[in-house]
Amino acid sequence: MKTTITTTENQVIAKFTGRLDTAAAVTVAEEVKPLFEVIGKEIILDCSELEYISSSGLRIFLSIRKEAAAHSSKVIVRSINADIRQVFVMTGFISLFEIQ
Amino acid sequence: METLDLHCQLMLEEYREVLPVLESMKTEVLAQLDKVLGDSGLVVTAIEARVKTEQSLAGKLALKGSKYATLSDVTDLVGARIITYYTYDVDRIASMAEKIFEIDWANSVDKRRLHQLDSFGYNSLHYICRLPGYDYRFELQLRTTLQHAWAAINHDTGYKSGIEIPREYMRRMNRLAGMLEMADDEFSRIRTELTDYRRRVQTLVKSGKLDDVLLDGDTFNSYLQAGRLNTLNKRIAAINQAEIMNTPLTGYLSILKALNCHTLGDVDRLIKRYEDDAYLLARHQLGNTDLDIISSAIGLQNICIVCILSTGGGKIGLERLFDALNEQNQQNAVLAELTYNQASALPFMQNFKS
Numbered sequence: 001m002k003t004t005i006t007t008t009e010n011q012v013i014a015k016f017t018g019r020l021d022t023a024a025a026v027t028v029a030e031e032v033k034p035l036f037e038v039i040g041k042e043i044i045l046d047c048s049e050l051e052y053i054s055s056s057g058l059r060i061f062l063s064i065r066k067e068a069a070a071h072s073s074k075v076i077v078r079s080i081n082a083d084i085r086q087v088f089v090m091t092g093f094i095s096l097f098e099i100q
Numbered sequence: 101m102e103t104l105d106l107h108c109q110l111m112l113e114e115y116r117e118v119l120p121v122l123e124s125m126k127t128e129v130l131a132q133l134d135k136v137l138g139d140s141g142l143v144v145t146a147i148e149a150r151v152k153t154e155q156s157l158a159g160k161l162a163l164k165g166s167k168y169a170t171l172s173d174v175t176d177l178v179g180a181r182i183i184t185y186y187t188y189d190v191d192r193i194a195s196m197a198e199k200i201f202e203i204d205w206a207n208s209v210d211k212r213r214l215h216q217l218d219s220f221g222y223n224s225l226h227y228i229c230r231l232p233g234y235d236y237r238f239e240l241q242l243r244t245t246l247q248h249a250w251a252a253i254n255h256d257t258g259y260k261s262g263i264e265i266p267r268e269y270m271r272r273m274n275r276l277a278g279m280l281e282m283a284d285d286e287f288s289r290i291r292t293e294l295t296d297y298r299r300r301v302q303t304l305v306k307s308g309k310l311d312d313v314l315l316d317g318d319t320f321n322s323y324l325q326a327g328r329l330n331t332l333n334k335r336i337a338a339i340n341q342a343e344i345m346n347t348p349l350t351g352y353l354s355i356l357k358a359l360n361c362h363t364l365g366d367v368d369r370l371i372k373r374y375e376d377d378a379y380l381l382a383r384h385q386l387g388n389t390d391l392d393i394i395s396s397a398i399g400l401q402n403i404c405i406v407c408i409l410s411t412g413g414g415k416i417g418l419e420r421l422f423d424a425l426n427e428q429n430q431q432n433a434v435l436a437e438l439t440y441n442q443a444s445a446l447p448f449m450q451n452f453k454s
Contacts, residue, residue, distance in 0.1 A: 023452055040148070042271050054390070054391075055342075055390065055391050055392045056395045058391075058393055059393060061301060062345060062393075072420065080431075082431060082434045082435065082438065083433065085431055085434075085435050086435065086438055086439075087389075089401075089422070089435060089439065090382075090385040090386055090389070091343075091386075091391055091393060091394045091395055091398065092347070092394055092395030092396070092397040092398030092399075092401050092402075093347070093395045093397075094401070094422065094425050094426055095347070095351045095352075095395075095401070095425040095426065096347045096348075096397070097426075098426070098427065099429070100427065100429065
């Protein structure tokens with residue numbers, strides 16, 4: 001599992017590659033901490049190369065969203081595959097995130 | 101600026117010496133006001149405080165220095181101001197201030213009550229207060245946002261500048277004060293009536309008279325606060341011993357209306373009719389996963405899915421649901437197909453299998 005964070009003028013993009021399962025979540029939770037400091041920008045969670053997400057991964061996404069809301073930032077989940085989109089539906093979080 | 105007499109110069113000197121004390125008093129006053137407002141849950145437009153500047157004090161002494169025997173007779177060396185949304189909040193905060201500060205009633209004034217029947221103008225409640233441990237008093241001004249706007253603009257356009265204000269200008273400003281007083285009253289009335297409306301809705305919801313309550317954002321919130329979806333959500337959470345995360349359900353309002361729910365009674369019947377199948381759908385989807393976190397939207401979402409499928413809405417109906425819950429997206433068609441296929445295994449779909 002690999003997390004890459006890049007920053008542009010108006011956006012911070014976190015790209016997730018691989019399987020965000022329980023084992024990987026501990027490391028990813030640390031790696032996404034810079035996103036908690038983002039103020040007033042769009043935070044893009046680029047999932048184009050994310051293969052799988054577990055409950056622990058969902059919790060990371062939820063914590064990013066919570067911190068972003070507190071810092072007037074907006075979170076967009078981008079390019080999730082059908083399986084992960086289905087996870088968002090099964091858990092009821094499809095209406096919480098802006099998913100593109 | 102004209103030269104101050106010796107008496108005033110001595111007061112100005114004392115002011116310089118006690119400036120740190122005044123700054124400390126300002127901080128303490130702000131902290132106490134912040135706390136009492138925070139504890140009450142009352143939301144205001146602004147709380148602000150300042151120590152009178154030396155220039156402002158010198159100006160005041162130049163105009164009416166002989167009025168003050170000592171510096172402590174100047175009651176606005178420290179000034180605090182709370183700007184409220186509603187007129188009745190001014191009185192609520194006044195009551196709180198009376199509990200935390202010692203009020204100098206002889207010098208406090210309610211400018212709102214000073215007007216004659218046929219006059220309008222500056223409206224504000226001024227309390228002269230004392231904070232235990234300090235020799236100096238401070239002024240607390242309480243006013244609404246509209247009263248503040250009037251006072252600020254009136255000040256900006258010349259009041260207190262020493263320039264005589266033409267009568268016509270005064271008349272127009274006072275006319276505006278009268279209009280803003282009416283607007284303040286109307287805002288307060290709207291707020292009171294809305295609060296009454298919400299209480300009536302809550303009573304109807306509690307008493308189960310749901311057919312009498314039209315579905316809108318307010319009434320839907322009251323319905324949700326009554327916990328009508330909690331049982332279903334807890335049943336679904338029990339499938340995987342999942343944690344339930346509270347999420348807003350306001351996005352479902354338009355969906356419920358599209359599903360012909362016009363009153364809370366309609367929503368209640370929809371839930372009762374489909375909750376068992378909504379649970380079965382969740383069990384079918386989550387049962388073979390280890391997903392142990394769900395949204396509090398899950399129950400209502402599944403009810404909508406079951407309702408759409410049970411009424412023949414099919415994949416297109418589901419796609420529209422996902423479009424409404426999230427933005428329109430090509431993947432929503434894939435999602436609708438997946439959800440439809442999963443639901444096809446459930447009893448409620450037996451009549452609709454193709």
